[in-house]
Amino acid sequence: MKVLLILLLLVGSALAGTDQGERDEFTGEAVDFFLGKDKMAAKLEMTPSANCVEGDMEMTEEQKEVYNMMREVTAKNRARVRRAATTAFRLWPDKTLVYKFDSQLSKTMKTKFEEAVALYRETTCIKFVEAKDGYSGDVRPINIKGTGNGCYSTVGGPGGNLNLQESRCDHLGVCLHEIGHALGVYHEQTRSDRGDHVTINEKNIRKGYGNNFKMVDRPLLAPYDLQSIMHYSCDAFSKDGRSETIVPQDSSVKEKMGLQRRLSRLDIYKFNLMYGCYEGCPEDLKDKCQHGGVPSKECTCVCPEEYKGPYCEIFNAETACSALFTDTSGVIQSPGYPARYPSNTECVYAIECPVGMTVHLDFTDFDVEGYGCFYDIFETKTGDIIDEIYPDEYCDRELKGVAKHSKTNLALMKFKSDYMFNYKGFQVEYRCE
Numbered sequence: 438m439k440v441l442l443i444l445l446l447l448v449g450s451a452l453a454g455t456d457q458g459e460r461d462e463f464t465g466e467a468v469d470f471f472l473g474k475d476k477m478a479a480k481l482e483m484t485p486s487a488n489c490v491e492g493d494m495e496m497t498e499e500q501k502e503v504y505n506m507m508r509e510v511t512a513k514n515r516a517r518v519r520r521a522a523t524t525a526f527r528l529w530p531d532k533t534l535v536y537k538f539d540s541q542l543s544k545t546m547k548t549k550f551e552e553a554v555a556l557y558r559e560t561t562c563i564k565f566v567e568a569k570d571g572y573s574g575d576v577r578p579i580n581i582k583g584t585g586n587g588c589y590s591t592v593g594g595p596g597g598n599l600n601l602q603e604s605r606c607d608h609l610g611v612c613l614h615e616i617g618h619a620l621g622v623y624h625e626q627t628r629s630d631r632g633d634h635v636t637i638n639e640k641n642i643r644k645g646y647g648n649n650f651k652m653v654d655r656p657l658l659a660p661y662d663l664q665s666i667m668h669y670s671c672d673a674f675s676k677d678g679r680s681e682t683i684v685p686q687d688s689s690v691k692e693k694m695g696l697q698r699r700l701s702r703l704d705i706y707k708f709n710l711m712y713g714c715y716e717g718c719p720e721d722l723k724d725k726c727q728h729g730g731v732p733s734k735e736c737t738c739v740c741p742e743e744y745k746g747p748y749c750e751i752f753n754a755e756t757a758c759s760a761l762f763t764d765t766s767g768v769i770q771s772p773g774y775p776a777r778y779p780s781n782t783e784c785v786y787a788i789e790c791p792v793g794m795t796v797h798l799d800f801t802d803f804d805v806e807g808y809g810c811f812y813d814i815f816e817t818k819t820g821d822i823i824d825e826i827y828p829d830e831y832c833d834r835e836l837k838g839v840a841k842h843s844k845t846n847l848a849l850m851k852f853k854s855d856y857m858f859n860y861k862g863f864q865v866e867y868r869c870e
Contacts, residue, residue, distance in 0.1 A: 478610025670695025771862025
């Protein structure tokens with residue numbers, strides 16, 4: 438940890454703006470910021486554990502046999518293989534995952550696991566019940582333990598194991614990911630439609646690990662999600678730990694794959710679909726969700742933070758400098774531009790072009806405090822908003838003279854400043870094309 442802090446200090450000093458002096462402190466928020474970027478959860482999960490498939494999926498011999506069939510499926514035997522998969526990998530009955538803590542599991546790991554469970558409870562209709570001493574229910578609990586080596590889980594239920602090795606798996610993303618397996622979900626990057634989104638660079642795969650990249654046939658419930666809690670990072674099973682094995686077609690997503698800090702909206706949608714959480718909701722609910730929203734368990738929509746309302750139809754302008762732009766062209770400036778922007782500012786901007794058009798952004802000026810973008814920061818979301826969870830992040834003079842294009846008719850931007858050091862800010866010219 439000391440080595441990491443020294444490196445972070447050096448990075449901060451190198452990126453600091455000299456316009457108003459240098460930072461004389463390196464706060465806990467800054468450390469958390471960098472630690473959140475290291476994709477540690479994905480690295481821990483892809484570390485091979487005994488008797489596990491693709492690093493962290495514990496399977497019986499029967500399940501392995503069926504899983505291999507799913508990898509080698511043909512049009513002729515697809516129906517039979519999918520029936521076998523439904524039997525081998527089952528969902529939890531009554532939408533309820535029952536778990537039991539092993540007596541040797543530490544309080545720290547229990548707390549982290551419960552933190553992840555709380556997010557599933559909040560966003561899905563799936564129930565989580567702890568089988569405490571004296572439990573006499575009919576459903577066999579999954580054993581949450583820490584005695585095995587690595588971070589892994591069985592796939593589906595009931596019963597099985599979810600292992601959180603002490604001092605190695607103490608990460609929210611790890612717990613969210615392994616609970617995903619326990620609920621019956623596989624890795625996102627093995628989907629049959631991955632070729633439309635990523636390329637597998639076989640020459641960079643560690644010798645003997647190519648089998649981990651085989652596509653697995655199963656019903657596709659939701660769009661491919663590069664930012665899913667179940668997607669590995671670009672260096673998964675890399676021969677040297679650095680070379681890219683999973684390369685997204687959209688290069689801007691590369692640093693977001695495998696972050697695993699939270700459930701994405703498509704994760705939420707997928708789990709709710711799997712467990713029948715939309716029973717009783719209008720059949721056209723998905724079509725009613727706007728601006729990247731997906732159906733919620735309450736029969737409304739789970740919205741991007743920039744929108745609110747039952748169907749994500751309302752721009753969420755919580756600050757005076759936030760604004761929605763619907764003209765086909767215009768100019769957006771930071772508060773006070775070209776003078777220095779104020780401290781403790783947060784502005785959210787949404788540009789919504791007519792359907793069928795995209796947003797073109799020209800950053801004619803850009804000067805935001807550096808320091809690695811953890812004090813002042815400018816964020817953009819220009820991809821398919823439905824799967825945009827982690828924004829692109831910029832500071833210093835990174836965007837000056839840069840042009841960006843959205844994939845849809847919507848582009849979202851956010852600017853945040855802290856209590857120190859104010860810079861000139863930015864000017865963005867936009868147009869709908």
